[in-house]
Amino acid sequence: MLKLKDGFKGSRMIVLPPPITDALARDPFTSRLYLTDIGHFPHARHHYRQRPEGADGWILLYCTDGRGWIDYKGARHTLGPGQSFIIPAGAAHAYGADEKQPWTLYWVHFKGELAPYFADGCDRVCSMADPDHDRITGRTTLFEELYLAVEAGYGDAQLRYACATLYHFLGTFRYLQAGYTPRQDGRSLGIIERCRNYMQEHLEEHIGLDDLCRFTSFSPARCNAVFKQHTGMTPVAYLQELRIQTAMQLFELTDLHVNQVCQKVGIEDPYYFSRLFRKHTGFSPSAWRRQGKK
Numbered sequence: 001m002l003k004l005k006d007g008f009k010g011s012r013m014i015v016l017p018p019p020i021t022d023a024l025a026r027d028p029f030t031s032r033l034y035l036t037d038i039g040h041f042p043h044a045r046h047h048y049r050q051r052p053e054g055a056d057g058w059i060l061l062y063c064t065d066g067r068g069w070i071d072y073k074g075a076r077h078t079l080g081p082g083q084s085f086i087i088p089a090g091a092a093h094a095y096g097a098d099e100k101q102p103w104t105l106y107w108v109h110f111k112g113e114l115a116p117y118f119a120d121g122c123d124r125v126c127s128m129a130d131p132d133h134d135r136i137t138g139r140t141t142l143f144e145e146l147y148l149a150v151e152a153g154y155g156d157a158q159l160r161y162a163c164a165t166l167y168h169f170l171g172t173f174r175y176l177q178a179g180y181t182p183r184q185d186g187r188s189l190g191i192i193e194r195c196r197n198y199m200q201e202h203l204e205e206h207i208g209l210d211d212l213c214r215f216t217s218f219s220p221a222r223c224n225a226v227f228k229q230h231t232g233m234t235p236v237a238y239l240q241e242l243r244i245q246t247a248m249q250l251f252e253l254t255d256l257h258v259n260q261v262c263q264k265v266g267i268e269d270p271y272y273f274s275r276l277f278r279k280h281t282g283f284s285p286s287a288w289r290r291q292g293k294k
Helices: 018-026 115-119 136-151 156-174 191-201 209-216 220-231 235-253 258-264 270-281 285-291
Strands: 012-015 034-041 048-051 058-065 068-072 075-079 083-087 093-097 104-111
Touching: 012 136, 012 235, 018 034, 018 156, 018 270, 034 136, 034 156, 058 068, 058 115, 058 136, 058 156, 068 083, 075 083, 104 115, 104 136, 104 156, 115 156, 136 156, 191 209, 191 220, 191 235, 209 220, 209 235, 220 235, 235 258, 235 270, 235 285, 258 270, 258 285, 270 285
Parallel strands: none
Antiparallel strands: 012 034, 034 104, 048 093, 058 083, 058 104, 068 075, 068 093
16 A cells, blocks of 8 residues: 655645754743644545654644544554544654545644643544534634744744744644634735745745845835844845745655755755755755655
8 A cells, every 4th residue: 555654735844943943942932832843734645654663742633624543552543524633752653544535634743841731631532522613614724823823934923923823723622612713814915925925936936135125115125124023034034944944845745856956946056055955954955855754
C-alpha cells in the first residue's frame, strides 16, 4: 500500500525554524505554550506517519471529514468527522488515512510547560456529545487565525499573538463546553494583507522594495514604516522570510531539486540561496530535507 507523510493536493504546512522555536522557548510570554508546526491536509489519501520513538512535542490531530486511524498504546483508534486526538510527547505512535474515505486533517505540534495540561485526558478519541455544539466551522476559523498569524511573519507581535491564539484553539478541544466566538469573515483586505498577497503571487519574480512602493503608492520610507508597524519586519525582510518559508514547504512536500526550488522562490543563485536558507533555519537545504520533519 502506498504510504505518504505529506505532499497532498491543497495541503498547507508551516514548520517553524529551530532558531524561532528556541526563541519561543526562552520568551517568558510564549514559553509556557507555543507551537512548532502547523498544517492542513485535505482528503489526504495514503497519508501515513510512524514515529517509533515518538515526537519531541505534543501532536493534536483534528479530523473534519473522512476517516483515519491512530495506533497508540497497543490499540488502534478510529478518528472521524468532528473528532480529535492528542498524542503525548515521547509516545510511540503511528497514524494514517482510511483507504476508502481518507481524512481531512488539521494538525498542530506544540510544546511548553502547560502542554501536558491542555493534553490531559485527550490521548483518546474526543468528540462532542451534541453534534450541534461541535462548531467545526468556528474551530477551523480559529485554526485559520492561528495559521495566518504564523504566516504573517516572525515578529514578536505575530508570534505572541499566535501563541495566545493557541491557548484558545487548544481550549476548544480540552474544554469542549467552553464557549467562544471566532472573528467574522468578510473584512476588507488592508494594505498590508494585499501586499502579502502581491508577494505570494509574484514570488517567482525578482520583486523588491521599488515594486512594493509602486503597488502601494508609498514612498520607500513610508512603506518600510507601515509594514514594520504591522508585521515587525521590513517588506524586504518579510519577502525574504516568505521565500525561505515557501522553500521549506517545497522541500517537505515535493522532490524538486535545489535549483528548481530557487526558481520557485525567485532566487537565481543556488549558492546564495543555500547560505540564506542555512541562516534562517540552521540547516542546509539537503539536511532539512533529510530530517523529514513534518
